[in-house]
Amino acid sequence: MKFKLRDIATSSTTVVFFIVGLSGVMLYFKIFDSQVKELHEILGLAFVAAAVLHVFVNWKAMKNYFKKKTFISTSVIVLAISALFISQTFNQGQNxxxxxxxxxxxxxxxxxxxxxxxxxxxxxxxxxxxxxxxxxxxxxxxxxxxxxxxxxxxxxxxxxx
Known part of the structure; x- marks a missing residue:
């Protein structure tokens, strides 16, 4: 059986996405949070690596996708919401x-x-x-x-x- 880099990138991104998503929901609702926290953090890093690999092996298709108005609009909205959450922490003082x-x-x-x-x-x-x-x-x-x-x-x- 021969593996293609594109298949590995897509499969690993998908699997790690589901695990990170599930563990994130578990952390949010405090379900086994002390056991899940480290898994979530480490697989979060693995997810970033898998996503970067996925973008790299699919670069030609991604370049066209990045130019679409839907992608640009979604990116602006997500970045604005993220900035809002981050900016609220500046006035909170010390943890x-x-x-x-x-x-x-x-x-x-x-x-x-x-x-x-x-x-x-x-x-x-x-x-x-x-x-x-x-x-x-x-x-x-x-x-x-x-x-x-x-x-x-x-x-x-x-x-x-």
């Missing part, structure tokens, strides 16, 4: 999740542990069991830097069971 996370990792460890509802001695024991150094008044960020690990790794360790 609240990022602000909370930044505050937790830069607060004194005792304060962070209270917010996370974790006992100091338990957290210290978990870190020491993995040979990480901890000073009493350090922050999660300082602990991470001192041990050459991510602050998220520190949080993962202290919140583990």
């Amino acid at each position: 609240p999740k990022g602000l909370v996370l930044k505050s937790v990792i830069n607060a004194p460890i005792n304060t962070s542990l209270q917010v996370l509802n974790i006992d100091y001695d338990s957290a210290l024991k978990k870190l020491e069991n993995r040979n990480y150094k901890v000073a009493k008044e350090e922050t999660i960020m300082a602990i991470a830097k001192a041990n050459s690990i991510s602050p998220f790794k520190v949080i993962a360790i202290i919140t583990s069971k």
